Amino acid sequence: MSTAGTTSARYSWGGDEHLFVEMDEAMSLEAYFRSMAVVTALRERRPEGVIDICPANASYQVRFDPDVLAPDRLEALLREIEAQVGDATDFEFETRIVEIPVLYGDPWTHETLMRFRDRHQDPEATDLEYAARINGFDDVQCFIDAHSGAPWTPCGALAAIRCSASRRRRFTTRAKSCRISRTSSASLSRETS
Numbered sequence: 001m002s003t004a005g006t007t008s009a010r011y012s013w014g015g016d017e018h019l020f021v022e023m024d025e026a027m028s029l030e031a032y033f034r035s036m037a038v039v040t041a042l043r044e045r046r047p048e049g050v051i052d053i054c055p056a057n058a059s060y061q062v063r064f065d066p067d068v069l070a071p072d073r074l075e076a077l078l079r080e081i082e083a084q085v086g087d088a089t090d091f092e093f094e095t096r097i098v099e100i101p102v103l104y105g106d107p108w109t110h111e112t113l114m115r116f117r118d119r120h121q122d123p124e125a126t127d128l129e130y131a132a133r134i135n136g137f138d139d140v141q142c143f144i145d146a147h148s149g150a151p152w153t154p155c156g157a158l159a160a161i162r163c164s165a166s167r168r169r170r171f172t173t174r175a176k177s178c179r180i181s182r183t184s185s186a187s188l189s190r191e192t193s
Contacts, residue, residue, distance in 0.1 A: 017065070019071070019074055020060075028058065037085040040091070041085065045081075051065060105128060128143065131143055
């Protein structure tokens with residue numbers, strides 16, 4: 001695996017039993033794949049003393065028993081796995097495709113946003129107009145097309161990474177599951193099962 005373009009993760013201790021690893025400050029698809037690749041490799045190795053592994057977007061946290069697994073040994077193991085993973089271009093994982101209907105400009109959301117106009121970043125614009133403008137879209141429809149035109153990968157309780165519409169292949173929501181891999185060109189590929 002290539003290590004070109006990767007940076008070393010930041011390791012932070014959370015008390016005696018937790019090690020938090022931030023792969024990158026940016027919440028990018030590349031950091032997500034690197035994080036998932038490290039977590040997957042750690043789960044496969046099943047080191048004695050690891051109690052829980054909690055992946056997130058561009059980070060993960062490991063809860064461990066320091067009486068069984070010395071903290072410095074755990075950190076060394078994770079750094080070794082991180083080096084082996086590199087930029088995670090060869091990493092694949094199984095997932096499901098779940099279609100979630102989204103309404104844009106619906107009357108219920110509009111009613112709610114109008115209640116809080118005085119606290120909005122731009123009280124003269126709707127949320128969609130504001131989002132389109134700050135993201136560089138010509139109009140609301142262009143923003144909606146970009147937002148709904150490509151899949152999103154869930155990566156935590158409240159976070160998701162958008163698989164950009166500029167990716168070479170698109171997903172369809174007909175499949176019940178798919179295999180996702182990150183290639184060196186950062187495009188996504190899909191195999192239905």
